[in-house]
Amino acid sequence: MAHLFLLLTLYWWMAMKKPVFEQLLIPEGRSLNCRLFSGDAFFCPVHVHPEGEIVFISQGKVNYVIGEMKGELSENELLLIGANIPHAFSALRDGQKFTSYYIHSKEHLLHVLQQHLQELNILEGITNWFRRGAVFHLDREESERYKRIFSCTREIRILAFVEFFLSISQKKPRYYLTQGSDFVVDKTGADIIACIRMNKLSPLPLKDIACRMNISVATFTRVFRQLFGMSYVEYLTTIKIEQACNLLVHSSSAITLVALESGFTSLSQFNKKFKEYVGVSPRQYRKEWKILYPEKADADNWDIGTLC
Numbered sequence: 001m002a003h004l005f006l007l008l009t010l011y012w013w014m015a016m017k018k019p020v021f022e023q024l025l026i027p028e029g030r031s032l033n034c035r036l037f038s039g040d041a042f043f044c045p046v047h048v049h050p051e052g053e054i055v056f057i058s059q060g061k062v063n064y065v066i067g068e069m070k071g072e073l074s075e076n077e078l079l080l081i082g083a084n085i086p087h088a089f090s091a092l093r094d095g096q097k098f099t100s101y102y103i104h105s106k107e108h109l110l111h112v113l114q115q116h117l118q119e120l121n122i123l124e125g126i127t128n129w130f131r132r133g134a135v136f137h138l139d140r141e142e143s144e145r146y147k148r149i150f151s152c153t154r155e156i157r158i159l160a161f162v163e164f165f166l167s168i169s170q171k172k173p174r175y176y177l178t179q180g181s182d183f184v185v186d187k188t189g190a191d192i193i194a195c196i197r198m199n200k201l202s203p204l205p206l207k208d209i210a211c212r213m214n215i216s217v218a219t220f221t222r223v224f225r226q227l228f229g230m231s232y233v234e235y236l237t238t239i240k241i242e243q244a245c246n247l248l249v250h251s252s253s254a255i256t257l258v259a260l261e262s263g264f265t266s267l268s269q270f271n272k273k274f275k276e277y278v279g280v281s282p283r284q285y286r287k288e289w290k291i292l293y294p295e296k297a298d299a300d301n302w303d304i305g306t307l308c
Contacts, residue, residue: 022047024104032157033104034150037305042091042098044304051104052130053081055089056138056146060098062091066133069177076138077174078146082130100305101150103161113162120162122169133177142168150308188215188223196235203239206232240264241277248286255282 026033033051042062055062061074066087073079081087091098110130114123138146145167149160195213196203204212209232210220224232244262247253253261259270259282274282 022049024049024051026051026104026106030154031106031109032149032161034101034157034308035103035305036099036101036150036308038097038099040095040097042089042100044089046086046088048084048086049104050083051106052083052109053079053087054103054105055079055081056101056143058099058101058143058147060091060096062089062098062100064089066177069133073135076143078136078138080129080134080136082133085133101147102305103149105161110165120166123162123165126165126169129173134173135175135177136168136171136173138168188219189226192220192223203236237273238277241274244270244274244282245278245285248282249289258282 024033038059046065055073056078057073057075059075061072063072064070064079064087066079066081067085110123110127114120114127142164145160145164149157149164152160191213195209199209203209206220207217210217213220221232224235230238240263244258244264247258247261251258255270256267259267262270264270264273271281274285278285280288
């Protein structure tokens with residue numbers, strides 16, 4: 001379903017509450033902030049900053065929301081996040097210790113190095129990882145090389161930083177958070193996407209949209225599944241779910257009313273489909289987003305770890 005949400009959920013993010021702007025203080029003459037957090041719980045509501053961010057989970061696990069993606073990072077996983085991308089983290093108290101090594105990097109650092117040193121042209125691919133958002137699994141040697149950045153200072157820290165990224169430059173991410181520019185479709189696919197966008201607020205039935213595009217239902221169904229990895233009927237369900245998510249976040253309507261306003265015929269059908277597509281119940285979803293998007297959030301109150 002990744003293609004679908006990449007292309008069609010922009011309206012959803014535009015409708016959400018604005019993320020908190022986090023003012024990061026990287027000292028003058030420095031390019032990196034390195035921090036270590038260790039405890040039994042960790043939380044940051046949805047926020048943005050103009051710096052790139054690198055998060056490595058040394059112990060435990062953490063839930064994340066980044067752009068339109070929601071997931072979980074586990075031990076020995078490394079996450080790269082580009083500048084000005086909304087993101088949030090939450091590791092609830094479950095009796096397990098949580099340890100994270102993370103870095104904020106001035107947005108231009110790797111780009112400048114790659115531009116001025118021909119030997120570092122390979123860093124261009126790494127800057128693309130940041131733009132797209134990427135998750136890696138590090139082996140023991142890679143983990144130790146990453147942690148070495150935190151034990152270094154000043155220019156030696158920059159060298160350790162570059163050395164780490166050069167060492168993983170040929171590594172393939174476990175997955176990306178966005179599809180990036182390599183997602184290409186033919187004219188029929190592009191016409192389908194354009195038609196869907198035009199009718200996003202009132203999706204057409206399968207026969208009607210195929211007729212409007214002057215192609216057979218079979219052709220439309222085949223091309224749609226190739227593009228989005230799901231059937232058109234499943235897509236219509238995601239539109240209903242998206243509408244429900246919006247109502248759950250931005251209204252105080254009862255769950256039953258949300259179900260009906262989103263196009264579901266019964267509460268039981270709504271609860272079943274919502275949990276199937278989102279992973280939690282509608283009530284739990286509303287509760288989580290109230291935490292992630294507080295009416296007022298003071299970044300000074302976040303426990304974001306010890307500066308290294």
